[in-house]
Amino acid sequence: MRHLFSGKLAKLIFFPVAVSILISCGAPEEKTSNTSATLDAAESSTDFLSSWQDGPKNKIMDWVKSTTTEGSTDFIPEKDRIAVFDxxxxxxxxxxxxxxxxxxxxxxxxxxPENPDWEKDPSLNALIKGDMAGFMAGGEKALLKAVAVTHSEMTVDEFDARVKNWIKTATHPKTGKHYNEMIFQPMLELLQYxxxxxxxxxxxxxxxxxxxxxxxxxAYGIPPYQVVGSQFGLSYVDTTASPELIKIPELVFLDDKGEKPVGIYRNIGKRPVFAGGxxxxxxxMLQYTSTGDGARFGLIVHHTDSVREVxxxxxxxxxxxxxxxxxxxKYNWLIVDMAKDWxxxxxxxxK
Amino acid sequence: MRHLFSGKLAKLIFFPVAVSILISCGAPEEKTSNTSATLDAAESSTDFLSSWQDGPKNKIMDWVKSTTTEGSTDFIPEKDRIAVFDxxxxxxxxxxxxxxxxxxxxxxxxxxPENPDWEKDPSLNALIKGDMAGFMAGGEKALLKAVAVTHSEMTVDEFDARVKNWIKTATHPKTGKHYNEMIFQPMLELLQYxxxxxxxxxxxxxxxxxxxxxxxxxAYGIPPYQVVGSQFGLSYVDTTASPELIKIPELVFLDDKGEKPVGIYRNIGKRPVFAGGxxxxxxxMLQYTSTGDGARFGLIVHHTDSVREVxxxxxxxxxxxxxxxxxxxKYNWLIVDMAKDWxxxxxxxxK
Structure with a gap:
């Protein structure tokens, strides 16, 4: 369960790069052709990967060039260019x-205040009183309890609104920044590239x-239908004029370790060619990606920077x-040294 | 379970319509701007919905025009234009x-021939002997058995290859056509439009x-990651140098009736604005789509054509x-009369 607790994000100022491309409306959906204009723009732009040092930057760019150049032995058709990121x-x-x-x-x-019965639960009560040590002493059970009462028994729209409101207002205990300001600039550039x-x-x-x-x-330019994660159960309730989906306190999928390839196949249906974790x-997830046929790229972000991060x-x-x-x-994964490479x-x- | 048995498809000759559009590489992924050029092409093209009679065609086109015209009270931002189809x-x-x-x-x-033990199962044995009546007499249990032994205990790649091979070779008992030739031309046009x-x-x-x-x-120009359906379990097996996902004979999600909105939210994460069933x-699925806020479109294909179909x-x-x-x-769903409207x-x- 330890990996159920994750993310949020940021109002990023992307560099809008207008690229004129051709779309064939009949062929596979949203299939964009890499016309030479597109490739030229991508390859010549100094904006791409500008927060990366040359070593890892060139490794990534060389691989992308070899897999997107028609005629290359490493060429990957656009429909198979699936990249996954933790x-x-x-x-x-x-x-x-x-x-x-x-x-x-x-x-x-x-x-x-609106849930007085929570005080009867020792771990929740510790949390409410600001006693983090007391809360953490409850271990995994305490964590799950706090997640369950804040992540279920409400409509999906209500939950979505709560997260959006929290993201706008909450700040990180160490940096004082909004959580969505603590996304990694080099990874944003990689996603865009x-x-x-x-x-x-x-x-x-x-x-x-x-x-x-x-x-x-x-934050990332990644739409909801391209997000795979752990899931609570959902129940469709149509007893009113406005049917809703209700989140129920039952973990139905934990998207971690060996379940990550499962989550990938369930939601994406293809073996990725690029993975970052x-x-x-x-x-x-990295192993599943790297052991497929053809050109593959695996990348691990190594947290080495005790000054700028942890x-x-x-x-x-x-x-x-x-x-x-x-x-x-063994798998030819690129270890990204945050302190040196970013x-x-x-x-x-x-700014 | 009765709805676990479904589809296959077609080598369609799409009309390639090259449309020049602008893509902003930074902003939400693959977000395509509806420049006036795009809209003009779509609206003036006589190819779109050409297999539809004017009545339903105009209803669809009027709705699309009102939801994609900026400034219209019914305008739907592109990121929310989610259309789902059974x-x-x-x-x-x-x-x-x-x-x-x-x-x-x-x-x-x-x-x-390579599974002699199947003959010990009465329903499978009836099937092998060509006794369809005997097989069907086994009811749901027989159907499930036939599905289980042909849909599990193999890698996902092996299953994919088997389906692809079958689609290329098998033919429909009544029409003699390949199954992927029996997709509906008007619906293809609707997807493209x-x-x-x-x-x-x-x-x-x-x-x-x-x-x-x-x-x-x-067949449809719909990539794997935009397909939601019923699912068998998957197991990630990494005991060899080439780890694989194995299909296991356990139904983990039946995407039917009240579970369709659940499947939609799990895989798409947004309430659709257009649904066809x-x-x-x-x-x-239609109800969930139609009862959301703002402009909505629901469509039901009514099988009325005993001559050209059933x-x-x-x-x-x-x-x-x-x-x-x-x-x-009640929900303002468009009933499409196949005999009259297509x-x-x-x-x-x-051809």
Missing amino acids: NDGTLWSEQPYYFQLAFAIDEVKRLA LRANGFKTFIVSGGGIDFMRAWTEE NSDGDYQ AYDRESHIGQLNKGLDDAA KVIYPYEL | NDGTLWSEQPYYFQLAFAIDEVKRLA LRANGFKTFIVSGGGIDFMRAWTEE NSDGDYQ AYDRESHIGQLNKGLDDAA KVIYPYEL
Whole structure:
């Protein structure tokens, strides 16, 4: 369960690059042709991957060039250009605890006055009183309880509105920034660069799918139908004139480890050719991606920057990265050293 | 379970309409702007909905025009233009039984020699011997058995290859046509027309999701990640150098009736604004779509053509349409009379 607590996001100022392309209305949906104009724009633009140092930047660009150039032995048809990314720790920060847990904690406090019975639960009561140590002492059970009471027994629209409101107002305990300001600038550039080259970008996260969808479109340019995540149950209730979907407190899918390839196939239906992750929870997603036929790219964000972000890997309770480091060479995964490879971490550093 | 048996499809000659559009690489992914050039092309083209009679054609076109014209009170932003379609009986035929069942039957016969133990099962044995009456006497249990042995215990790639091979070779018992030639020409035109106007088109079917994905991209221009359907379980097996997803004989999601809105929210994450169906299995999907805020369009394909297709509705075991007819006026659903409203049924009639 430890990976159920995830993300939120940011009002990003994207660089609008108008690219004139050809669309064939009859052929596979939204299939965009990489006309030479598109490729030229992508390859010559100095905006793409500008927050990356040359080493990893060239590795990524060389691979994209070889897989999008017709006639290349590594060429990948546009319909197969599926790129998947973990969210917590890969597209935004995840310390000192998953941001989705911060949402749950904030919501418990906000909603406590109208839910007096919550005080009878020792762990919820500790949380309401501001006793984080007491709350955490309740372990996984306490975490699940806080998530359950803040993530279910309401319509999907109500939940969506609550997350959107929280994102706009809550701030991170260490940086004081809104959580959606703590997305990674270099990864945003990577998403844009891949899309400009005909890739479809998906999130595949252990975080709650509805929690992420409330903000991923604005933050990353990734629409709700390209978000895969853990899921609570849903119940369709049509007893009123306005039927609604109600979230029920039952975890029906935990999108972590070996379930990530399952989530990918259920929601996407194709084996990805590009995967980015940061923890051993992403190991199987990276492995599944890298062991398919043809050209493949795997990337691991290694949290090495104790000054600009947080340094952690093999021993961390959150975002543990151990097996992934051991097997990176075997699968040819690019280990991205945040301290050395990224010129900036967060978009607000550019302002 | 009766709706687990569904579809397959067609090598369609689409009319390639090259439309020059602008894409903003930074903004929400693949968001295409409806420049006036795009709209002009769509609205002035005589190709769009050319197999529809003027009555229903104008109703559809008026709605699309009002929802895609900026400044209109009914305007729908492009990111919210989600259109969902049932498959069996809506996008292709479903008689005398769901085409997915035809696949299962054909596969049982094809694979029987290498599975001698199947003969010990009375219903499978009847099927192998060509005794359809004996097989059908086994009821739902027999159907499920035939589906289970032909849809699981293999990799997803193997299953995909089997469906693709069957689609290329099998023919319909009545028309003698390949199953993928029995998709509905007017619905293809509707899919193309909606996409040309910035709508994303999704399939939401009781049919098996992997069965459909093997051919929907080629037939309808709908890629795998825009297909929602019933699902068997999947297991990620990484005991070899080439990890694979294995299909397991456990139905984990039946995408029918009240579960259709659930499947929509799980896979798409937004309430659709346009829905097309043909049976009471689509009732809740249509209802969920039609009761949202703002402009909505619901459409029911009514099988009225006993000459060119099959006439059936309230009393049919397959694709029963009863409640949908009763409540069509209440929800303002357009009932499409196949005999009267469609100039052609199948694409091959145009040749």
